[in-house]
Amino acid sequence: MRIQISVAAMLLSLSAVSQAAMFEPVPEPTIAPQDQAKVELGKMLWFDPRLSKSGFISCNSCHNLSTGGVDNLKTSVGHGWQQGPINSPTVLNAEKQIAQFWDGRAANLEEQAGGPIANPKEMASTHELAVQVIDSIPGYKPYFKKAFGTDKVTIKEITDALAAFEKTLTTPNSPFDRYLKGDKAALTPQQIKGFELFKTSGCTICHNGPLLGGSSYQKLGVVKPYQTTNTAQGRIEITKKDQDRMTFKVPQLRNIELTYPYFHDGEAKTLEDAVRIMGEVQLGKTYTPEQLADIVAWMKSLTGDQPKIVLPILPPNGKNTPQFDPWKKD
Amino acid sequence: MRIQISVAAMLLSLSAVSQAAMFEPVPEPTIAPQDQAKVELGKMLWFDPRLSKSGFISCNSCHNLSTGGVDNLKTSVGHGWQQGPINSPTVLNAEKQIAQFWDGRAANLEEQAGGPIANPKEMASTHELAVQVIDSIPGYKPYFKKAFGTDKVTIKEITDALAAFEKTLTTPNSPFDRYLKGDKAALTPQQIKGFELFKTSGCTICHNGPLLGGSSYQKLGVVKPYQTTNTAQGRIEITKKDQDRMTFKVPQLRNIELTYPYFHDGEAKTLEDAVRIMGEVQLGKTYTPEQLADIVAWMKSLTGDQPKIVLPILPPNGKNTPQFDPWKKD
The missing domain is CATH 1.10.760.10 (Cytochrome c-like domain)
Known part of the structure; x- marks a missing residue:
């Protein structure tokens, strides 16, 4: 009462x-013109399954931009076909929220982006491995250089670029x-x-x-x-x-x-x-x-106008890129 | 000797x-202008994970158009994280071959497209279920109508549309x-x-x-x-x-x-x-x-110019669309 x-x-x-x-x-998106190179790089990383341990799951697997930025499943499919713990929230217009994740454990998109990469039930990689993989791909170097002025890859740059792309996903x-x-x-x-x-x-x-x-x-x-x-x-x-x-x-x-x-x-x-x-x-x-x-x-x-995304073409592995094996036991 | x-x-x-x-x-692609509506529909179906039993795997999962039309894995990840039997061949320029699949068991792209949908180790659906799902989505109706003159969905229409899209994927x-x-x-x-x-x-x-x-x-x-x-x-x-x-x-x-x-x-x-x-x-x-x-x-x-694909926006489920549950036991 x-x-x-x-x-x-x-x-x-x-x-x-x-x-x-x-x-x-x-x-409207809040991307400064000088951040356009980050957006472009972030779009590539968004669709790159090599951020996952298996080489099969990308950000877009669970936040599918063809289907409202979600996977339309009760909870998401993670590494090894694990059943995720919670419903995947949409990435569309996600920036202007009090915080990210259902429990608000990430202050912003930059902080959020690092979560699923290293979550053993989601992409199941580690920040170290993700950085090693992306750093080993020669074709990414010019994109990092253009976005950050250096081609030294760090997890901060990866998540900053992902967040920059996500900020453009308004409807x-x-x-x-x-x-x-x-x-x-x-x-x-x-x-x-x-x-x-x-x-x-x-x-x-x-x-x-x-x-x-x-x-x-x-x-x-x-x-x-x-x-x-x-x-x-x-x-x-x-x-x-x-x-x-x-x-x-x-x-x-x-x-x-x-x-x-x-x-x-x-x-x-x-x-x-x-x-x-x-x-x-x-x-x-x-x-x-x-x-x-x-x-x-x-x-x-x-339902607003959905983002018009031209699928990025990803650079191939370099000679030092670790092999992906979705079934590899640790 | x-x-x-x-x-x-x-x-x-x-x-x-x-x-x-x-x-x-x-x-060059061999698409007649009057087949453009098939291409558009085929692109939507290509990216639609609802052709799989889980609602998670689409054609693009294993023939990823960001990565040369393949998944860059030794063999592909199928329903339930099953290990596929054979390496996924590229869909790029795939039309002008003697036949499809490594063993040539499909005469053409139309015939090929029906295979993975119903393969228990790949998308694990059935043609009946795939047709039921696509038929239950109201937003697909105008696309079928435009492509085929009728909005009655059949597996032949689904695979014809997929093949029409695939024929455009030349480099x-x-x-x-x-x-x-x-x-x-x-x-x-x-x-x-x-x-x-x-x-x-x-x-x-x-x-x-x-x-x-x-x-x-x-x-x-x-x-x-x-x-x-x-x-x-x-x-x-x-x-x-x-x-x-x-x-x-x-x-x-x-x-x-x-x-x-x-x-x-x-x-x-x-x-x-x-x-x-x-x-x-x-x-x-x-x-x-x-x-x-x-x-x-x-x-x-x-390596040729890769197809420039604008990601399709997929119509949402209708009220009769079967529920997807990737972990459902038969």
């Missing part, structure tokens, strides 16, 4: 915030963005109805700002406990504070139509499921089928 | 063939092509020396035509048995004739710098290894280190 009062109070305080501040068009010009900018015909009447319901329901407490999320950590299961078999405990793993148990970074809603399945455990298969469950466990609301359909219709207006 | 005489005789007969006929620039304008067309400065003096040695050694018996290979089946180990732990027996598996044991389609040499490791078993890690072993087991020749270096230098002139 106390919780519901608190939600009401927050709604009241939010009503003072103008719609313009609460909802903003998706931000402007969604129907919702056009609507926010004044084109009232950009949304259908049903989508406008869904949007109004989204706002008056309290969804905007967590899903606000340019990404409609990504700006705060919130407990999953505010009104009613969230049931899951997934063992992730959220932010407590970082802060070690008991109040952060089951507290996760609020996922962004941008391109949500493409980034199924939903939640940190990937248990919600459809947008209808996701909205229904969120209503129940976060807001204590049971939406009618019509209300669900309206909100979902609006959510589909959040 | 008899074999060496036979090689000499073949060389003699080949010397009558003009260089223009034996070596031709890489062929013109290599230094060797420019040399053949009259630009004598397109090759370095060392490359020209290597090319002359390649011709006079007898390599051209098998590696001739526009692809420098792909036009005949040949026994591996003509002069000396080829040692391998790989269990593939080659063309005998198709013809059931004992003389076809260890007979494989001669691989093309186009873009050979990018398509390591070499041979059907992927056991040759470098071009030097590959040329040295071929000399020994096929021609009974031991090249000097300098000769090896010359031939390898020439081979690097066979």
Whole structure:
């Protein structure tokens, strides 16, 4: 009961915030012209499976830019076909978030990029091996030289270049963005109805700002406990504070139509499921089928223009490049 | 001894063939303008991991267009991280071959494309499931309609579209092509020396035509048995004739710098290894280190302009699309 009062109070305080501040068009990339060489190098590294121990998994394997920057799996396939621990969040528009990963353990994209490379359940390499591999490829040298002024490869340069590329992965010009900018015909009447319901329901407490999320950590299961078999405990793993148990970074809603399945455990298969469950466990609301359909219709207006990526051509191994063997035992 | 005489005789007969006929620039794609819609659809299917049982493996996983149309692994990673039986051949310029697969079991690209989808060690789906999945995705319908005049999905349409896309994957304008067309400065003096040695050694018996290979089946180990732990027996598996044991389609040499490791078993890690072993087991020749270096230098002139691929954006699942679970037990 106390919780519901608190939600009401927050709604009241939010009503003072103008719609313009609460909802903003998706931000433009923040790449300085002099960083264009980093972007180009980062794109190559993004698609390079040699950053993984197997030589088979690239960043794009789990954050597939053909499919909304995710793999559309409940949890990802890692080295040796291991089952990943958590749902892969989208890389699209990922920069402007409070932090990276579901539990916010990386402050920014640069810090995030080093994680999966060395995670034994993901790409299963090490920073040392990744640097050794990339450093051994002669064709990469001019790209590092152009991006960083030196062709000495370090993990910092690798992750900086990856982050520079990721920062370009924004999705402007969604129907919702056009609507926010004044084109009232950009949304259908049903989508406008869904949007109004989204706002008056309290969804905007967590899903606000340019990404409609990504700006705060919130407990999953505010009104009613969230049931899951997934063992992730959220932010407590970082802060070690008991109040952060089951507290996760609020996922962004941008391109949500493409980034199924939903939640940190990937248990919600459809947008209808996701909205229904969120209503129940976060807001204590049971939406009618019509209300669900309206909100979902609006959510589909959040799909922006996807990045136009020309597939990079990767330089071949050099004579000192370590051999890849996906089945090699340590 | 008899074999060496036979090689000499073949060389003699080949010397009558003009260089223009034996070596031709890489062929242009043979796509009719009215098939452009098939190409576009085929590109989407090429990158769509939903053709696999896991929803994780696409055609591009093993025939990666960032890395010469191969995965640069000895044998490929299949469903459940299975170790593939044979080295993944390149899709680049693959059309103009005598047949497809190392053992030629598919007559053309259309027939080939259906193989990996249903191979339990590769994508591990079935044609029925693949059709059901693609048919359930509303966003594919307009593409099928435009390509085939009907939006009824069949495996024939899927493989026809894949083949149409693959036919565009040619790599013109290599230094060797420019040399053949009259630009004598397109090759370095060392490359020209290597090319002359390649011709006079007898390599051209098998590696001739526009692809420098792909036009005949040949026994591996003509002069000396080829040692391998790989269990593939080659063309005998198709013809059931004992003389076809260890007979494989001669691989093309186009873009050979990018398509390591070499041979059907992927056991040759470098071009030097590959040329040295071929000399020994096929021609009974031991090249000097300098000769090896010359031939390898020439081979690097066979790398053409790689296809410029804009990554397709794939339509999301429909409400009837089966769920993907890479770890699901049957």
